[in-house]
Amino acid sequence: xxxxxxxxxxxxxxxxxxxxxxxxxxxxxxxxxxxxxxxxxxxxxxxxxxxxxxxxxxxxxxxxxxxxxxxxxxxxxxxxxxxxxxxxxxxxxxxxxxxxxxxxxxxxxxxxxxxx
Amino acid sequence: xxxxxxxxxxxxxxxxxxxxxxxxxxxxxxxxxxxxxxxxxxxxxxxxxxxxxxxxxxxxxxxxxxxxxxxxxxxxxxxxxxxxxxxxxxxxxxxxxxxxxxxxxxxxxxx
Numbered sequence: 689x690x691x692x693x694x695x696x697x698x699x700x701x702x703x704x705x706x707x708x709x710x711x712x713x714x715x716x717x718x719x720x721x722x723x724x725x726x727x728x729x730x731x732x733x734x735x736x737x738x739x740x741x742x743x744x745x746x747x748x749x750x751x752x753x754x755x756x757x758x759x760x761x762x763x764x765x766x767x768x769x770x771x772x773x774x775x776x777x778x779x780x781x782x783x784x785x786x787x788x789x790x791x792x793x794x795x796x797x798x799x800x801x802x803x804x
Numbered sequence: 805x806x807x808x809x810x811x812x813x814x815x816x817x818x819x820x821x822x823x824x825x826x827x828x829x830x831x832x833x834x835x836x837x838x839x840x841x842x843x844x845x846x847x848x849x850x851x852x853x854x855x856x857x858x859x860x861x862x863x864x865x866x867x868x869x870x871x872x873x874x875x876x877x878x879x880x881x882x883x884x885x886x887x888x889x890x891x892x893x894x895x896x897x898x899x900x901x902x903x904x905x906x907x908x909x910x911x912x913x914x915x
Contacts, residue, residue, distance in 0.1 A: 787901040
């Protein structure tokens with residue numbers, strides 16, 4: 689497809705379950721970002737990849753959160769032992785250039801995670 | 805740490821008005837600033853990107869200006885239409901190359 693694709697669109701998990709959220713960036717895009725967005729708030733940074741390298745994971749809220757992009761394209765955000773406070777929309781964005789390049793971010797429609 | 809503030813938080817106007825949305829940031833050593841719109845239940849759509857060396861960018865009825873020294877950007881929407889109703893967010897990128905977002909301005913344009 690032409691845009692960033694995220695799946696699933698909605699995920700309901702029981703507290704304590706593990707979840708995996710997928711992001712397919714635009715083909716050829718070097719940079720990939722994960723953000724977390726709570727209702728009525730702006731997106732909060734979680735982690736950043738340049739190709740397959742995870743250059744920054746300072747925004748991950750706990751060691752229950754893990755992200756990977758093993759071949760420099762598709763990325764997966766995994767949350768272990770989900771808690772209610774993990775309920776949010778998880779947004780993925782990609783950008784054509786790496787660090788130092790001025791290219792706009794392209795966002796997917798997000799995955800809405802609800803932990804019950 | 806960079807902080808981004810957007811004023812007003814919400815705005816409701818009649819169709820046809822010209823609008824100004826404001827974005828301010830605390831650290832002026834930025835790399836670029838982007839404006840996005842977000843429709844309910846959707847991701848963000850990039851509207852304009854202003855590089856640090858630029859003063860403004862225009863796209864159709866949208867014009868964004870950047871004043872790095874005062875830590876401000878404005879998004880001007882001319883002749884607003886109901887289809888412009890959305891949340892508008894600005895994001896500032898600095899040396900870490902990580903865009904930092906404001907909380908957005910929720911805009912309603914009524915017929």
